[in-house]
Amino acid sequence: MAEEYIDELEDSLDDIEPVGDGPQELYEHFRVVVDKGQSPVRIDKYLFERLVNSSRNRIQQAADAGYVMANGKPVKSNYKVKPLDVLTVMMDRPRYNNDIIPEEIPLDIVYEDDDLLVVNKPAGLVVHPGCGNYHGTLVNAIAWHLRDNPDYDPNDPAVGLVHRIDKDTSGLLVVAKTPDAKTHLGLQFYNKTTQRKYNALVWGLLDADNGTIEGNITRNPKDRLQMAVSTDPAIGKHAVTHYHVLERLGYVTFVECVLETGRTHQIRVHMKHIGHPLFNDERYGGNEILKGTHFSKYKQFVANCFETCPRQALHAKTLGFVHPRTGEQMFFTSELPDDMTLLLEKWRAYIGNREL
Template sequence: MDDLIDDIDELDDDSTFESDTHSETSMYEHFRFVADKGQSLLRVDKFLVDRMMGATRNRIQLAAEAGCILVNGLPVKSNYRVKPLDVVSLVMARPRRELEIIPEDIPLNIVYEDADLLVVNKPAGLVVHPGHGNYTGTLVNALAWYLRDDPTYDPSDPRLGLVHRIDKDTSGLLVVAKKPEAKADLSLQFFHKTTTRTYNALVWGIIRDDEGTIEGNIARNPRDRMQMMVFPEGDQGKSAVTHYRVLERLGYVTLVECRLETGRTHQIRVHMKYIGHTLFNDERYGGSDILKGTTFTKYKQFVQNCFEQCPRQALHAKTLGFRHPATGETMSFDSVIPEDMEGLIQRWRTYANTKEL
């Protein structure tokens, strides 16, 4: 039961994250309940809460939004009313597994640490949390090793550890709680949107306005579960707000700063695509195609060289700010753009200044 509750909890972007999404498309049944012959009409979220110890209605609703609640084999919304003999299933994208956090000696870039928390600058390519296909070699495994001599730190305790997340191929700053009180306080700060987070992103196309705000509910794409998408009418998904500011216009791409007001899965990637400016080399959302520019062979080769320079979505969590959970002090952190992305920006800067291709 606990691993399913944790899986559902990971879908709760309000208090946390842009989460890792894995490439598995098969769905695995974790639990199944059959309504009895005398079952009165009852919302499926209430039906499941009554049968699953530790599950909250909000978590069940999140699972329904993610397409993880099936009735008679078909996904339903949380307001579906269960009828007699309905078969209600909870499915996830990975099989059930008792997860043991194994400490692993993986280098960490710790930019700040005290008795309550630490701030780490995550490199691109490092998954933050064990999950399907990535049960080892994650940031959580690295933290378990780094804090192995701390008797109060249990990597398997959900009251400790990561407060928010970023995608595997996004680099940048994350805060980690070493005490339950610290995680509870920091989680509330994220929930109430009192933290500050800015990202630098290189996107396809020239953004005309110097700054702007993108608003649009985000939910899983019903045609592709590996993608999120914007539902502008607001009848699906969760509200999401991204503020952006142009830092530099570079030929057929633009360097922008994005400030998150909310923290939905893939929020910046989805919102920028929604306004027609997909992140450069974001394969999942089509940014690994040449979306702007010329048809010249030399230009195509230039872009290919850029893809090789930064072989991931050009997104970096640059700044992070919050109130220290113990002292109340305002904490602010800034990180240097990593070498692969900085080299990419410099290539486009050179191109914009010469336009030889």
């Protein structure tokens, strides 16, 4: 894979002491391989976009202390990253030990063989252990499901999840049982040969029935928990989302989104960027009444809709890929979950009654 991407640096970069002259054991906390097409950019700026819990100032302090490295050698903050550079952040203490423990959590498995399994994830289930969610995740559930498989080690990064979706997004994910399967599937995601379609309900009426959103995605410098479309073409990761209108429902639109790339929060960020945040997407402002009337009955209707679907209205509906062993084209689809189905029914009834 051209890039191993970790969203969070678990240990803070506070209280950094410079690396001394004598021998000192350092521990890797973050690693990323720079994309082939990356233009030159300062390493502190590059890492700032990729580390959630760190400020640019703290990254600069870490570099000054000798903890930021390029290709195994310490570099300063003004070092310009180059394509395929291996960048690491080292610390003088090991990472928090968070072994994945099998936990008996129900799984909706839509397909399974010796090489992989495809899971339909419900909304509300965290995919992978991380900051504040070290147990009760999809990965823990998979570890339980495969607990009798001697070749599957849930703590081995060479197997397991091939891609991720957000906690409050429902839908399909593929899991590799073997290193060969993960390598093969991972390359398909990297080379954009997989087929992924999402269903989403967004605020407002889109002008055209079909469209493409293109814009680099980076960390929002004003809110580290958000992503944003960068105005600087040299910053962020290239992202492309295609959309098709499925149904127009007055003040909201039901759309199908096809991912050409797979960036963090991509659909949520791109739809907000064009002025159509996902319905009830709290992180990106979709949990406010963005379109409609000022009548109290309408406000109550929307409040009821928020209760019906208490998360961003986004579902990973289809997933297609080539089987890593047989070469067969695999394609899976999942029905809309009940909360989104009921949400659509509410809007259809509202629009139908309004037009009488």
